[in-house]
Each structure stands twice: as structure tokens, then as C-alpha cells.
Amino acid sequence: MKLKTFMVVVILSVAVIAQIHAFGLGAQVNFSTGDLLAPGFSVVVSPTDITHLAVNWYLDFEKVNIVGLTFDACPLALPLNSSSAVLFNFTLGVGIFANIVFVSDTGVTGGLRIPVGFNVLLGQKAFEIYAHVAPSFGVNFLPSLEFSKPFYPIAVGARLWFR
Numbered sequence: 001m002k003l004k005t006f007m008v009v010v011i012l013s014v015a016v017i018a019q020i021h022a023f024g025l026g027a028q029v030n031f032s033t034g035d036l037l038a039p040g041f042s043v044v045v046s047p048t049d050i051t052h053l054a055v056n057w058y059l060d061f062e063k064v065n066i067v068g069l070t071f072d073a074c075p076l077a078l079p080l081n082s083s084s085a086v087l088f089n090f091t092l093g094v095g096i097f098a099n100i101v102f103v104s105d106t107g108v109t110g111g112l113r114i115p116v117g118f119n120v121l122l123g124q125k126a127f128e129i130y131a132h133v134a135p136s137f138g139v140n141f142l143p144s145l146e147f148s149k150p151f152y153p154i155a156v157g158a159r160l161w162f163r
Contacts (some may be wrong), residue, residue: 024128026160072093076091097113110138118132
């Protein structure tokens, strides 16, 4: 199945399921740190207040492209203020990732993420601005099976919520 077709099916499936709950749609700017310092961009779909699915793209200027999926659940949101107009929260969660790295030897990596960050909810929780770092630990499946080096994706983004 082609990647575009797969992504459309995933996003539409999440949107249909999300009709039961809140639905957030947004975008984020990413920076991956570790061995590879790469800027990137993501489209984010959130079927509930605590779950977030992102389609990610990172570009290294030495001709390395990374395309991936992340799925995070952040059930811990500790309010840091008491204002009802603006909610400012500390967030903590757990997630998974899968990346395809396009270089001379294409690689496939997957693993665990631990997103830690902050969010601000505005306009009766209709608009969200967030930032997080997600220490990531994984396994390279291709070209050989081995543990990958930890990396630390940083994201800053915004979501519009339909409740």
C-alpha cells in the first residue's frame, strides 16, 4: 500500500473514532537531538484529550530523510494555574514511534517515547499551544537488528480542538 493512501486511511479512521470524544488537529515544528540534529514538521491528530498521533518528517542537510509515526498517551496533566480562562498544564505520558530512515542503506527503527512538556489551553479549551521533549529509546530493525542510540525529539506546536 502506498504511504499516502495509508496515511489518509489512518487519519480518516482516527477522525471517525474521534466523533465520540474531542478531536484535535494541528501542526508542530520538530527538532531531533542526539547523533542527528534535524529540523522537521508534523501533522498532529488527537482523537481524545490525552492521545496524540503525529506523522513526522525530519530532514538532515546531509541527505538523510526520516519519515515516521508517533502515538503518545499523556494522561497526566497537572494544572499549574487556577484561571478558568487560560489553563496551563505540565504533561507527562508514554508513547511509541516508528521511523523509516532514507540514506544509502534504508533503516527502520521503532521504540518507546516518554513525552514531557507543557500546554496552554485557550478559548474554553478550543485552542492549544504546546511544547514537549520526548526521550526516545528504540531498536533498529533494518539494515541490522540492534539497539538504537537514544535521541530527544523536541516539538512546539498548536492544535485546534473540536468538542
